[in-house]
Every structure is written in C-alpha cells, then in structure tokens.
Amino acid sequence: MTTVEAQAVDVLVVGAGASGIGAAIKLKEAGFDLLVLEKGSSVGGTWRDNTYPGCACDIPSSLYSYSFAPNPDWGRVFAEQPEIRAYLERTAHRFGLVPLIRFDTTVTEARWDGQHWQVDTSNGHYTARILVSGTGPWHEPLLPDLPGLADFPGEIFHSSRWNHDYDLTGKRVAVVGTGASAIQFVPKIQPEVARLHLFQRTASWVLPKVDHRMPWIERTLFRYVPLTQRWYRNAFYGGLEAFSFAFRHPNVMKVIQKAGLWNLHRSIKDPALREALTPDFVLGCKRLLMSNTYYPALTKPNVEVLPQAIARVEGNAVIAEDGTRREVDAIIFGTGFHFSDPPVAKHVFGADGRSLDDVWQGSPQAYLGTAVHGFPNLFLLLGPNLGTGHSSAFTIIETQLRYLLDALNTMRRNGWHSVEVRRPVQEVFNTEVQEALSTTVYNAGGCMSYYIDANGRNSTLWPWSTVRMTKRIKDFSAADYLTEPTTTPTPTTTSARRPGAESTPGRSASRSSRHCTTCRSGRGARPARS
Numbered sequence: 001m002t003t004v005e006a007q008a009v010d011v012l013v014v015g016a017g018a019s020g021i022g023a024a025i026k027l028k029e030a031g032f033d034l035l036v037l038e039k040g041s042s043v044g045g046t047w048r049d050n051t052y053p054g055c056a057c058d059i060p061s062s063l064y065s066y067s068f069a070p071n072p073d074w075g076r077v078f079a080e081q082p083e084i085r086a087y088l089e090r091t092a093h094r095f096g097l098v099p100l101i102r103f104d105t106t107v108t109e110a111r112w113d114g115q116h117w118q119v120d121t122s123n124g125h126y127t128a129r130i131l132v133s134g135t136g137p138w139h140e141p142l143l144p145d146l147p148g149l150a151d152f153p154g155e156i157f158h159s160s161r162w163n164h165d166y167d168l169t170g171k172r173v174a175v176v177g178t179g180a181s182a183i184q185f186v187p188k189i190q191p192e193v194a195r196l197h198l199f200q201r202t203a204s205w206v207l208p209k210v211d212h213r214m215p216w217i218e219r220t221l222f223r224y225v226p227l228t229q230r231w232y233r234n235a236f237y238g239g240l241e242a243f244s245f246a247f248r249h250p251n252v253m254k255v256i257q258k259a260g261l262w263n264l265h266r267s268i269k270d271p272a273l274r275e276a277l278t279p280d281f282v283l284g285c286k287r288l289l290m291s292n293t294y295y296p297a298l299t300k301p302n303v304e305v306l307p308q309a310i311a312r313v314e315g316n317a318v319i320a321e322d323g324t325r326r327e328v329d330a331i332i333f334g335t336g337f338h339f340s341d342p343p344v345a346k347h348v349f350g351a352d353g354r355s356l357d358d359v360w361q362g363s364p365q366a367y368l369g370t371a372v373h374g375f376p377n378l379f380l381l382l383g384p385n386l387g388t389g390h391s392s393a394f395t396i397i398e399t400q401l402r403y404l405l406d407a408l409n410t411m412r413r414n415g416w417h418s419v420e421v422r423r424p425v426q427e428v429f430n431t432e433v434q435e436a437l438s439t440t441v442y443n444a445g446g447c448m449s450y451y452i453d454a455n456g457r458n459s460t461l462w463p464w465s466t467v468r469m470t471k472r473i474k475d476f477s478a479a480d481y482l483t484e485p486t487t488t489p490t491p492t493t494t495s496a497r498r499p500g501a502e503s504t505p506g507r508s509a510s511r512s513s514r515h516c517t518t519c520r521s522g523r524g525a526r527p528a529r530s
Contacts, residue, residue: 009035011408012119012128014110014344016101017045019381019397020134021088022066025095026401027132032408035128036097037121039106043092046138047085052162052181053188055081058209058290062233063240063392066091070229072222078211078290111349112376115417129417130408133344134381137460140338144176148313155330159185160337170194171329174318176310178204180287182334187293189332195302197326199318201309202286202447203279205260209290237391244390244465247284250441257283267295276307284389285445339460340364340453350375351420362454367426367480368473369462370400376420376484379404385433386469387451387460389442396462399470407476414478417486425480436463 011027013020016038027034042048057064061079065071069091075083092098105123110131112118117131141158149156157163159181172195175182182198183206190196222229246253260283268274277298298305308320317327345356345364351374356364359374366372369386370379379400386396411419437443437458442451451460462469 006118006125006127007035008116008127009033010128011035011130011132012037012117012126013132013134014107015045015134015136016040016043016092016097016103017047017134017136018088018393019136019400020045020132021092021097022394022397022401023132023134023381023404024097024100025066025068025091026405027408028095028097028100030405030408032130034100035126036101037105037107037119037126038101038103039122041103042089043097043101044085044088045136046160047081047088050081050138050160050162050181051164052159052185054184055181056184057084058180058288059392060236062229063236064394066394067233067398069094070222070226070233072226072229073219074214076211076213078209107344107347109347109349112351112378114351117377130377130379131348132379132381132404133348133383135342135344136382137339137342137387138337140343141333142336142338143333144310144335146310146313148315149331151315152313152331153316154328156333158333158335166330168192168330172327173197174199174310174326174328174331175334176331177334177336178202179334179336180289181336183289183291183294185332185334187291187297190297190300190303193302195304195328197318197328198298198303198305199310199320200276200305200307202281203277203307204286204289205257205279205283206263206289206291206294207260208263209292211292237395240390241465241467244388247389247441248439248463250282250284250439250444253282253284253441253445264295268299270299273298273305276305279447281447282441282445284441285447286449286451288389336450339450348375348378350378363457364453364459365426365430367421367429368403369396370403370473371419371421371426371481373421373423373426376418376482379407384459385430386462388462388466388469391466395466396469399466399473403473403476406474410476410478411483414483415486416483418484419478419481420483421481433463434458437461 011032011034013023013034013036016036020036021043024034024036040048057079060077061074064079064084065087071087102123105121107119107121109120110117116127116129119126119128141160143158155163155166168189169192171193173189173193174197175186176199178198178200186198246256264274264277268277297303306320306324308322308324310318311321312319317325318331319325341362345360348356350359356372356375364384366380366383369383372378372380381400382393382396388396407419434457440463442461443458451458453459
C-alpha cells in the first residue's frame with residue numbers, strides 16, 4: 001500500500017455505471033462528501049463497454065431507468081445500447097455528477113486500516129470512511145482457456161470488447177456461445193460474413209420479443225403528462241412480477257415454456273436443426289432470451305450450427321469436442337462475464353487483512369446482497385444473490401440505495417464511525433436464500449448456468465419477488481451490525497483483529513457519541529430518501 005498523501009473524502013463510490021451513478025446522485029442529495037472513481041473515460045459502465053451490433057436491453061426501457069429520473073423519449077419498447085448510454089450520460093450531467101467523477105482511475109487496492117478505507121488507484125491515493133462498490137456483474141468478460149487459442153493467426157475478440165475496426169465482410173467467422181449477446185449480434189453480422197459457424201454448447205430457449213418503436217403520441221404524453229409514464233412503468237412492473245411466480249414454481253414455467261417451443265417450431269422447419277436448437281432444460285433455468293431475428297438468421301445458407309463446445313484451436317482451425325474442424329478468419333466470443341468470481345474481489349481487503357476473494361472462496365456471500373462480515377463500512381451494489389430472472393437492475397439498485405442511505409443516516413445521527421454486519425446475521429440470511437433457491441427453476445430446472453458458482457452454489461439470484469426484495473431490503477437495522485463510535489480509539493494495526501472474530505473492544509451498538517464526521521451539512525441532517 002502506497003504511503004503518499006491521500007485525498008480524503010467521506011464516501012468513495014467505485015464505478016460510474018448505472019449503480020454508481022444512482023448512488024452518487026442520492027449521496028450528493030443527502031449532503032455527503034463523495035467522489036466517484038471510474039476506470040473508463042466516460043460514464044455508462046456495461047452500456048459504455050458493450051457496443052456490439054444489435055446490443056439492446058431485454059427489459060422494457062420504461063423500467064430500465066431510475067424512477068426519480070424518468071426518460072419520456074425512449075425510441076423503442078426495448079431500448080438499444082446507444083440510447084441507454086446517452087440516458088446515463090444525460091442523467092450524470094443533469095444531477096451535476098461529472099465534477100465528482102475521477103475518470104481513467106482504476107482501483108488497484110482498497111484496504112480497511114481499522115479507521116478508513118485506504119484506496120490505491122492508477123491515478124493517485126484516496127482515503128474514505130465509506131466505500132461503495134458499484135462495479136456491477138457485467139464487468140469483466142469471461143474468455144475460455146482454449147488450447148492453441150494464443151497461436152490463432154486471425155482476429156479474436158469478446159462481444160463486450162467488439163473490434164469495430166475489423167471488417168467482417170466476406171470473412172469466415174466462428175461464434176462461440178449462444179447467450180444474450182450472441183442472439184443479438186449473430187443476426188446483425190450474418191448478412192456480412194461469408195460463413196458463420198455457431199458453436200453451441202447448450203441450446204437456449206428464445207422467446208419472441210414484443211418490441212416496436214414508441215409512437216410519438218405516447219412520448220408526447222409521457223413528456224407533458226408524467227403520470228401516464230408512471231402508469232406505463234407500473235403496468236410493466238406488475239406484469240413482470242406476476243411472471244416471476246413461474247420462476248419459483250417450475251411446473252408453472254413448463255406451461256409457459258410452450259411459447260418458446262412454438263417460437264422454435266414456427267421459425268425452424270428443418271427437423272435436424274430444430275432438434276439441435278431444442279433445449280433440454282426448463283425455461284428460466286438459464287437467462288431468458290428474446291429475439292425475433294435469431295432463429296431466422298440460423299436458417300440462412302451461410303450459417304452452420306454446430307451443437308458442440310470448442311475443444312481447441314489448431315492454427316486457423318477451430319476444433320469441436322466431437323472432432324469437427326472448421327477453418328476460420330475470426331473468432332468472436334459471446335461467453336458472458338465473471339459473475340460469481342468478480343475480479344474486484346481480489347483487490348478489496350477487510351479488517352483481518354484478507355481479500356473478499358479469499359473470504360468468499362468462489363462463493364460470494366453478503367447480507368442482503370449489500371454488506372459483508374469482516375468488511376466494515378463497505379456496501380456492495382448489485383451484490384451476491386440480488387439478481388433476478390425477470391426484472392430490472394434499476395429496481396435492485398434503488399432498493400439498495402434506500403438501504404444505504406438509511407445506514408449512513410443512522411451512522412451520522414448516532415455518531416458511529418463504522419458498522420459491520422454480524423457474522424450470524426449474514427449466515428442466517430444466506431441459509432434462508434439457499435433453501436428458497438433449491439426449489440426454484442434456477443436450481444431445479446435441469447441446467448448448469450452462470451448463476452451457479454465454482455462450488456455448485458447459486459450465488460447470483462434472489463429467490464423471491466422484487467416486491468419482497470423492496471420490503472426486506474429497506475430499513476437499516478442497527479441490531480444486525482457491530483458498531484463503533486467515532487470517539488473510540490482505533491487499533492494501530494489490523495492484526496489486532498483475529499480472522500473471523502465476532503467483535504473487538506470498543507465495538508458496540510452505543511449511541512452515546514454525538515460527534516459526526518460524515519456530515520457535510522451538519523450534525524442531525526437526514527439523507528433524502530430515494
């Protein structure tokens with residue numbers, strides 16, 4: 001850890017994507033002294049990084065936005081990437097966040113020293129009492145470790161790092177992966193390439209996408225009669241919440257699955273191709289996919305579907321597990337992201353000197369997806385077991401922001417220097433989550449998805465409705481946390497704290513301290529609720 005003089009703030013937010021922007025807005029409104037560290041040169045997170053052809057949202061755009069910053073001008077029911085990125089940029093400017101963001105600043109290490117978070121970056125050193133991680137799960141691309149890949153003489157890139165300078169016209173292209181990204185970019189590149197070889201390890205269910213341009217009259221109403229947009233948003237939310245019942249009852253999902261089978265049969269007439277594209281698991285076990293163009297693209301004469309995973313690469317040839325060999329000019333990976341092994345976990349070190357990665361051992365766990373025992377004053381946004389198979393990430397983000405602000409408000413009202421979730425509280429919550437997940441389609445649907453981590457545990461998804469989420473993750477309960485008054489002396493070394501210790505001297509639920517160091521606007525100020 002560097003010893004140079006640090007820039008000190010009350011709160012550091014890491015990441016300027018949807019979660020980081022939302023956090024910064026609400027923290028700024030509440031009067032907290034904060035900065036945002038962003039590794040890129042602009043805001044947007046995954047919607048800045050993912051620029052592949054056809055990139056779009058698979059949640060209705062009316063829900064894919066902050067409730068406190070509605071956008072009346074969405075061009076489509078399901079917004080495309082440029083629109084979403086522009087929305088996030090406008091929102092950051094509208095709320096005055098840009099001066100608070102340190103761009104081109106990558107966090108290399110964050111370490112709790114017993115008093116503050118000491119944060120090393122590629123662009124200086126920072127110290128903060130509160131650290132908010134908004135790095136998100138759609139952050140680092142996942143590339144398979146294929147023998148011979150490093151010696152491939154052609155072009156290689158991941159869908160989230162699309163090489164727009166490489167001309168695909170007339171090229172022989174291997175596409176690896178058939179998930180959410182691939183079903184969007186495959187129809188876009190199919191007319192350009194000479195041959196497209198789609199290597200499919202597992203067939204996915206694809207539902208029709210009820211998408212269309214937003215009529216001008218609706219956009220006009222949304223702009224001048226905001227209540228109509230709120231009604232529109234609530235209608236979509238209610239429909240998706242009703243749909244979430246099926247995720248918790250696989251037998252119900254099997255009925256809905258018939259829509260996917262109908263979509264497959266109406267689009268694919270070739271029996272052999274249809275068989276190759278028919279999934280062998282229950283709809284919803286993997287991420288729901290929607291497209292009106294994916295299946296038609298696979299029927300084109302220049303497309304070949306190989307229902308095999310890639311085993312290795314030899315020269316310019318891609319070799320499937322059954323020995324099928326195809327010579328190609330380019331390989332495009334649509335293989336997703338590091339969901340259950342987020343790289344940021346290797347760089348965040350808690351009270352006992354261990355990193356999140358060391359503590360999690362391949363299975364991320366947190367209390368309410370937000371706080372981790374052993375990591376005081378650390379708050380995760382879109383953390384473990386908060387994903388949903390049916391609703392918007394913005395719903396989760398705003399739910400957590402209410403909790404975060406209530407926590408920080410409680411801290412400054414009571415003069416607490418730090419809070420840390422109690423180990424038993426975290427363990428009981430995670431046991432409850434795993435028990436509830438065991439009967440959902442995510443765990444019992446007969447597939448192996450990215451929801452499941454290296455230890456076979458579902459560390460990704462929330463097993464209940466988002467209605468229950470907003471009720472459960474709402475009010476900060478001090479009884480769930482170890483607290484330390486501001487006036488309590490801090491040990492000079494973190495080694496005084498034994499790994500896994502439940503408490504340390506001076507850590508209590510004391511409310512006697514009146515000194516508040518996290519208030520910019522003065523003791524007693526209350527954060528605004530989102």
